[in-house]
Amino acid sequence: MAEFSTSVKDQSGVSVVYLTGYLDAHTAPMLESNFSDLISGGKFKIVVNFKDLVYISSAGLGVFMAFIEKIRENAGDIKLTTMNDKVYNIFDLLGFPLLYEIYKTEDDAIKKFQE
């Protein structure tokens, strides 16, 4: 079955969202609700950790697109980190690295917000 889960942790004022499993059209609404909750709680500095994400389809990529402008309008950003090659490849095919900052480690992404 398509297993997907998320967890959110606060790291010195930055919300880190951890993704695990398969992000497709079925599971994308879970991530949407994470972003909605963060935004309504006034949290706009977001790092998404992809370490345990094994699969993403365009429905999953769409979630990032749906919220990014609202977050940037509020002086925030969604920064991405620790993607495996397979997932990065899909982001890359679709030109997403033009729109999102992607970091090798979670620390690098968090530090970027603190500069």
Added chain:
Amino acid sequence: MANNKSKIKEKKLVVKGRTENLARIRMFIQEIASSVGFKQESIDNMMLAVDEACTNIIKHAYKAYPDGEILIKIKYEDKKLIITIIDYGKSFAPDSIPEPDIQEYYKQHKVGGLGMYLMRTLMDDVEYISIPGKYNQVLLSKSLTSQN
């Protein structure tokens, strides 16, 4: 390459057009593509292409009809895996879908046409046949080579 086969009998999967079935659809592709000897990277690409085709069916063709059926048929012959996906929902004109434009998506806050682009990029060939009021068919194929 131990289980490389020259031909398999056509295999079929019928599921309702609901997103909860996407995982089962991907598993079906995984099983068959690995049984004929594709490498995992190619299988991953095929699973994604089929997921995108089925997601399009669920979101568009069967938007108002979640009990609509999706029929997936796979055959392998002449070193080519041919995946046929059929639905009986609303038809559409694939040529009307523009090439993806990431800046445009940014402005509109949404993505559209990415699935189609991925299918064309990840497979060797993608063909659509739509008979309005009857069925839509998308045919995805990939040849087995020494590289994949």
